[in-house]
Amino acid sequence: xxxxxxxxxxxxxxxxxTGDAMKADGTVNRSALPTIFNPEDLNxxxxxxxxxxxxxxxxxxxxxxxxxxxNVLRKSLFRGADDVILLSDIKFSAADTLAxxxxxxLAIKKIGNFDLIIGGTQAIDGDTAQVGxxxxxxxxxxxxxxxxxxxxxxxxxxIVNRTTDFGYETVKAKLPILLTITGEANTPRPYSVKQTxxxxxxxSLIEKHDYDDGYLExxxxxxxxxITNWNHEDINADVESCGxxxxxxxxxxxxxxxxxxxxxxxxxxSEDGLKMLISELMSEHIIG
Amino acid sequence: MKNxxxxxxxxxxxxxxxxxxxxxxxxxxxxxxxxxxxxxIILGEKTDQHHKTIFEYGADVIYSADNLxxxxxxxxxxxxxxxxxIEEYKPEIVLYGATVNGRDLAPRIASKLKTGLTADCTELQxxxxxKKRKGEVKKYENIxxxxxPAFGGNIIATIVSPNHRPQMATVRSGVMKINxxxxxxxxxxxxxxxxxxxxxxxxxxIESIKKEKSVDLNSSSIVIAGGMGLGTKENFKLIHKLAETxxxxxxxxxxxxxxxxxxxxxxxxxxxxxxQPKLYIAVGISGQIQHIAGMSNSNRIIAIxxxxxxxxxxxxxxxxxxxxxxxxxxxxxxxxxLKK
Numbered sequence: 001x002x003x004x005x006x007x008x009x010x011x012x013x014x015x016x017x018t019g020d021a022m023k024a025d026g027t028v029n030r031s032a033l034p035t036i037f038n039p040e041d042l043n044x045x046x047x048x049x050x051x052x053x054x055x056x057x058x059x060x061x062x063x064x065x066x067x068x069x070x071n072v073l074r075k076s077l078f079r080g081a082d083d084v085i086l087l088s089d090i091k092f093s094a095a096d097t098l099a100x101x102x103x104x105x106l107a108i109k110k111i112g113n114f115d116l117i118i119g120g121t122q123a124i125d126g127d128t129a130q131v132g133x134x135x136x137x138x139x140x141x142x143x144x145x146x147x148x149x150x151x152x153x154x155x156x157x158x159i160v161n162r163t164t165d166f167g168y169e170t171v172k173a174k175l176p177i178l179l180t181i182t183g184e185a186n187t188p189r190p191y192s193v194k195q196t197x198x199x200x201x202x203x204s205l206i207e208k209h210d211y212d213d214g215y216l217e218x219x220x221x222x223x224x225x226x227i228t229n230w231n232h233e234d235i236n237a238d239v240e241s242c243g244x245x246x247x248x249x250x251x252x253x254x255x256x257x258x259x260x261x262x263x264x265x266x267x268x269x270s271e272d273g274l275k276m277l278i279s280e281l282m283s284e285h286i287i288g
Numbered sequence: 289m290k291n292x293x294x295x296x297x298x299x300x301x302x303x304x305x306x307x308x309x310x311x312x313x314x315x316x317x318x319x320x321x322x323x324x325x326x327x328x329i330i331l332g333e334k335t336d337q338h339h340k341t342i343f344e345y346g347a348d349v350i351y352s353a354d355n356l357x358x359x360x361x362x363x364x365x366x367x368x369x370x371x372x373x374i375e376e377y378k379p380e381i382v383l384y385g386a387t388v389n390g391r392d393l394a395p396r397i398a399s400k401l402k403t404g405l406t407a408d409c410t411e412l413q414x415x416x417x418x419k420k421r422k423g424e425v426k427k428y429e430n431i432x433x434x435x436x437p438a439f440g441g442n443i444i445a446t447i448v449s450p451n452h453r454p455q456m457a458t459v460r461s462g463v464m465k466i467n468x469x470x471x472x473x474x475x476x477x478x479x480x481x482x483x484x485x486x487x488x489x490x491x492x493x494i495e496s497i498k499k500e501k502s503v504d505l506n507s508s509s510i511v512i513a514g515g516m517g518l519g520t521k522e523n524f525k526l527i528h529k530l531a532e533t534x535x536x537x538x539x540x541x542x543x544x545x546x547x548x549x550x551x552x553x554x555x556x557x558x559x560x561x562x563x564q565p566k567l568y569i570a571v572g573i574s575g576q577i578q579h580i581a582g583m584s585n586s587n588r589i590i591a592i593x594x595x596x597x598x599x600x601x602x603x604x605x606x607x608x609x610x611x612x613x614x615x616x617x618x619x620x621x622x623x624x625x626l627k628k
Contacts, residue, residue: 014439101399125439127559128407130395133363137399142490143363145392159494165300165387167499171362173491248404248452252417252433255444264601267590269610271618277590277606278622286567286588287510287534288627 002057002153004048005108007119007135008041008076010069014124037072040120042188044181047150048118049080049189055153058082060111064092064103067207070227077199077225078191085111086204089231091242097126099246101134106235108139116158117178121146129180136178144173145180204229291380292349293319294454296370296393297330297342298385299361301498304338306461307385312346313467314412314459315383321414322380322430325349329382331369333359336477343473345466351377353480357489361389364488367396373480374401379454381432383412386458394458404449405456406434408558410463410581417448431455437558437577444577462506462562462582501553503537509566510536511586513556515579516543517572517593518612524549526616527571533620539563539583541573557582571612575600592616 012033048059061076063069064087073084087107095103108117117136122129129145136143144160148168152159159172163182201224232242240246267273282288293315298305312328319326328347330338335354342350351373357365370393374382384394386408398405413433419426431448432455438445449455505511512534514527524544531538539556540549556563558581568586573579575591575598583589584603591604592615601607608615 012439096404097395098398098402098404126407128395129391130398130405130407133392133395134399136363137367137396143392143396144491146388163388164496165305165389167497169496170494171491172494177490248402248449249406249434249447250419250450251445252448253446254438255446263605265606267606267608269608269615271622274608274615274618275622275626277608278619278626281567281588282623282626287623 002051002055002115003113004051004057004059004116004118005111005114006041006045006048006059006061006076006081007104007117007131008045008061008063008072009038009120009123010035010063010065010072011038011123011125012036035068035071037075038120038123038125040122040181040183041072042120043183043185044118044120044179045076045079045081046186046188047147047179047181048116050186051116051150051153052080060085062087062104062107062111064088064095064100064107066093067204070202070204070207073204073227074199074202075191077202078196079189080192080195083228084202085228085230086206087230087235088204088206089242091232091237091239094244094247095242096247096249097128097130097134098248099242099244101131101138102241102246103232103235103237104131104135105138106237107230108135110230110235115175117141117176119178119180121180121182132178132180139178141176141178142173143178143180144171147179147181148184150179150185199225201225202227291322291378291453292325292327293322293381294327294329294351294379294383295347296382296384296390297328297338298387298390299330299332299338300387301496302332304341305385305387306466307387307390307459307464309341309345309468310461310464310466311383311385311459312342314464315381316346316467318381318412318414318432319348324380327351327379329353329370329373331355331358331366339477343475345468346473348475350475350477351480352477353482355482355484357484358482360493361393362489362491362493363392363396364490365484366393367400368484368488369480369482370397371400372482374454377478382454382456384456384458386460390458394456398456401454403452403454403456404447405458406436406447406449407458409434409436409457409459410558411435412457412459417450419450432457437581460558460562462564502551503553505537505539505554505556505561505563508535508537510534510569511539511556511563511565511567511583512536512569512571513539513541513554513573513583514544514549514571514612515541515573516547516549517574517595518544518549519572521549523613526612530569530571530616530620533623534567536565536567536569539568541576541579543576544573570600570604571616573600574598575603
């Protein structure tokens with residue numbers, strides 16, 4: 001039986017940016033963007049569930065985010081997570097990767113006694129791939145990143161294939177360890193019907209204002225599963241190391257890129273227009 | 289020794305990674321602006337065989353850690369060794385290639401040293417920074433501007449780490465230009481004594497497999513790239529056909545890769561490969577910043593898109609507003625006729 005902590009993140013769906021996504025001043029209008037379960041974090045959860053299927057495991061899914069990040073935790077429960085924790089506090093907001101890893105590592109220490117920490121390689125809103133290694137360092141444990149396949153797992157040891165710049169390598173390492181999983185590793189499973197029925201009313205108390213309080217107190221069978229919420233005091237975090245004040249990196253400037261029109265020429269989409277273009281490229285020996 | 293600009297030199301199969309040499313070029317520029325020396329950190333076994341090359345590409349000083357335990361990259365011993373060097377010699381800036389292992393190592397170092405790190409920068413500059421806080425203005429001179437597309441490539445952000453040292457960034461391969469010295473340079477080598485405790489030797493590489501990428505995007509002077517506008521794998525075949533006709537290689541936007549139209553070896557952009565071919569044809573690619581960052585330096589850019597307002601037309605030299613399914617077969621037909 002393994003104890004696995006899975007790290008997940010709710011991210012804006014940066015691939016489906018609409019016209020409203022950018023404000024006039026060039027900053028991002030986050031509220032206009034739909035949010036999704038970070039894709040590679042679903043792959044991470046799937047690896048944990050595969051381990052649970054094969055060897056037995058207790059899976060605890062941890063996320064840091066605003067109250068509505070409970071969404072990704074509910075989706076984790078629907079897929080088979082045993083417990084979920086929402087790390088949410090205004091003090092955590094505007095954290096860069098370092099401040100994020102600080103809070104996550106304290107929460108993981110509080111969970112304690114883990115064999116594996118598993119996360120996606122990177123999140124699509126920042127693409128940094130930094131939080132995994134930074135968290136491992138804070139926990140003073142080893143890491144294996146960019147994993148395409150878990151080849152073998154025993155109580156004390158793991159063998160994985162990880163992507164390299166020229167192919168892949170097979171690496172053996174001891175537990176406990178932090179793993180980051182790529183999108184190539186697996187296809188995440190759909191929701192389990194049983195889990196979905198069990199957890200359909202799962203709710204975090206900090207998002208409860210969206211609901212009727214009476215509903216929480218009701219005695220019927222639909223009594224909701226309460227999602228654990230930890231704030232900075234719950235994990236004994238030093239406020240100065242959290243959120244914006246704990247972030248070494250600062251955004252100096254954000255620009256909506258103004259693309260410069262250079263020597264632009266529109267080619268008429270006709271036989272003649274295309275012929276002229278091809279002739280020019282040929283006469284300049286660019287093609288042909 | 290005054291606060292140098294250092295480059296972490298990555299070895300791949302005992303050869304210096306190209307991105308490390310490119311970064312030496314950039315580090316020289318930054319060091320010159322700061323009036324400090326440009327240095328390199330190299331870890332491995334028999335590292336002295338690489339010193340000559342590192343000097344040729346611009347380092348004034350090399351911190352060289354030669355140890356059997358460092359023969360292959362594993363995160364724990366490498367983190368300890370690089371952190372020991374940084375703590376002792378206190379560089380102002382440290383740059384890493386955004387390779388798989390560079391992205392494994394750099395964040396661990398940043399975490400241990402509690403300093404900032406910006407991933408996948410597309411430009412690095414030195415400049416001043418003013419920070420207003422509680423009515424006071426604090427001025428910082430000569431700090432590192434770490435510039436990168438962010439938020440899925442929809443914006444460009446300039447990131448700074450004014451209060452923490454070293455300032456650290458990773459950069460993808462192909463982004464910076466190599467600057468090899470015409471006359472062979474030499475410099476100072478500082479041999480780093482390393483003591484790797486047994487308890488850090490936690491990973492063992494069983495085997496390393498070289499896999500040919502399905503494409504080398506820098507192998508041709510012509511890149512034909514397809515995007516989501518093509519819609520289906522079937523339509524994407526047109527891109528292959530045009531590449532074959534013109535003697536080019538096939539590129540793709542991230543959206544096309546994510547949608548499964550083609551594998552990620554073909555991805556051009558900030559998180560893919562950076563290319564500078566003589567001819568770049570972007571088909572059905574809208575032109576997100578993250579894509580443009582990887583191809584805007586191409587000599588000649590032709591964009592084909594049904595949407596006349598697509599941003600790609602802003603950086604293209606030639607634009608064809610139309611349906612690729614009709615335009616591409618026509619281009620092929622005309623080319624073959626003219627070639628005869």
